[in-house]
Amino acid sequence: MSRPHLAIVHEMSIVSAPITFAEKLADHEAILQGYLDTHVTRNHSELTIESERRFLKGWFENLIIKDDLYPLGERQLLIWEAMSPITGRQRIVEFGKGLVSADLKVRTVQGYLGKLRRLFEYVLECPYIPGENSQLLVAKYGRIEQPVLEYDYPIHTLDSDEEGFVLTGESLIEFYEFIRTTYISGNQKKLPVSRDYTMIVLAAESGLRASEILHLDALKPHRDFILSTKQYSNALW
Numbered sequence: 539m540s541r542p543h544l545a546i547v548h549e550m551s552i553v554s555a556p557i558t559f560a561e562k563l564a565d566h567e568a569i570l571q572g573y574l575d576t577h578v579t580r581n582h583s584e585l586t587i588e589s590e591r592r593f594l595k596g597w598f599e600n601l602i603i604k605d606d607l608y609p610l611g612e613r614q615l616l617i618w619e620a621m622s623p624i625t626g627r628q629r630i631v632e633f634g635k636g637l638v639s640a641d642l643k644v645r646t647v648q649g650y651l652g653k654l655r656r657l658f659e660y661v662l663e664c665p666y667i668p669g670e671n672s673q674l675l676v677a678k679y680g681r682i683e684q685p686v687l688e689y690d691y692p693i694h695t696l697d698s699d700e701e702g703f704v705l706t707g708e709s710l711i712e713f714y715e716f717i718r719t720t721y722i723s724g725n726q727k728k729l730p731v732s733r734d735y736t737m738i739v740l741a742a743e744s745g746l747r748a749s750e751i752l753h754l755d756a757l758k759p760h761r762d763f764i765l766s767t768k769q770y771s772n773a774l775w
Contacts, residue, residue, distance in 0.1 A: 566616045568668045621682035630685045655686035
């Protein structure tokens with residue numbers, strides 16, 4: 539009994555269509571917006587969200603890479619490219635060196651690197667492209683990793699321009715007492731300095747940012763805690 543033989547009649551190759559830059563850019567922006575939306579759910583101020591958006595958007599747009607498929611021969615960097623093994627890390631190292639060479643304050647360097655690290659942490663925790671048909675980022679664009687390491691932070695460098703410190707425990711209570719008994723009593727403008735005292739206690743006890751206290755309405759419209767020059771003269775405290 540002879541066995542049947544299988545023969546290849548026609549060989550078919552599956553060729554996937556290249557992903558256009560417009561589609562890549564849409565995926566990039568969807569991921570970035572997904573991260574920015576987390577600031578809303580965490581109840582961050584509009585000022586914080588806008589600052590984060592401007593920095594991240596500008597960072598990717600200003601990092602130009604060569605791409606012959608793009609009409610101009612070059613284009614902006616995309617999120618998953620910034621997180622690609624080896625090359626992503628190399629870009630962050632060069633960026634960090636540039637910040638130091640620009641003689642920026644340590645706190646500024648920490649802030650920029652921190653913004654990037656938090657974005658990349660979000661992508662690793664939620665590695666999907668948002669949309670109606672959510673797709674796994676790695677499946678579409680390849681492997682990603684965290685390019686910003688803790689070793690990139692100049693945390694052990696003393697910034698001589700920064701002289702701030704944190705008041706905790708008894709020292710904070712003593713500061714309240716100083717404001718109430720010395721600062722207020724020694725100032726002729728009792729109502730404005732009383733307002734200052736209220737702002738200080740509110741900020742320290744609630745953890746509100748100055749930008750958030752700015753939008754608090756104490757009694758009625760235009761009676762915020764932090765007044766403009768024109769409002770100040772008409773305020774009744």
